[in-house]
Amino acid sequence: MDVGRSEPLHCTALGKALLISFPKEKIKSLLSGKLEKYTRSTKTGVKSVIAEIERAGRQGFAVDNGEYRDGVRCIAAPVYDFRGKVAAAIGVSGPVSRIGAKKIKGIIKEVKSAAGRFSRKLGYKKQINRTIALDSHKKCHCEKRSGEVPKGSP
Numbered sequence: 001m002d003v004g005r006s007e008p009l010h011c012t013a014l015g016k017a018l019l020i021s022f023p024k025e026k027i028k029s030l031l032s033g034k035l036e037k038y039t040r041s042t043k044t045g046v047k048s049v050i051a052e053i054e055r056a057g058r059q060g061f062a063v064d065n066g067e068y069r070d071g072v073r074c075i076a077a078p079v080y081d082f083r084g085k086v087a088a089a090i091g092v093s094g095p096v097s098r099i100g101a102k103k104i105k106g107i108i109k110e111v112k113s114a115a116g117r118f119s120r121k122l123g124y125k126k127q128i129n130r131t132i133a134l135d136s137h138k139k140c141h142c143e144k145r146s147g148e149v150p151k152g153s154p
Contacts, residue, residue, distance in 0.1 A: 077115035082123030
């Protein structure tokens with residue numbers, strides 16, 4: 001692979017990770033037209049690609065299991081900016097023989113961790129939602145709920 005080379009969005013882990021924060025209609029627009037089939041594993045139906053992107057958003061990482069190049073697996077995670085929008089993606093690619101079932105969980109953890117570090121450097125902070133309620137004396141009380149973050153964030 002050449003550094004800086006363009007690759008398709010629909011069948012690469014990096015492409016899917018970049019699309020995580022896009023609305024479904026925007027993804028449909030970006031994937032309009034014929035999706036090229038690179039290997040037997042390439043998904044060419046827009047609905048199935050969107051379902052995979054949505055799953056990646058819930059998990060916080062995307063996977064390419066030989067969808068772009070036979071025998072190559074990639075795990076990628078989105079990098080968020082200060083607005084909570086995906087600004088980039090980071091991933092690890094290698095032969096399926098080297099990124100097998102025993103190693104994949106550890107690689108996912110490392111990729112997500114690296115994406116989290118880059119996100120923080122770009123000013124990303126996990127959002128904290130506050131519930132504001134008025135008591136019977138019309139005084140404001142705030143309840144802090146931590147851990148609620150944008151879908152798929154590190």
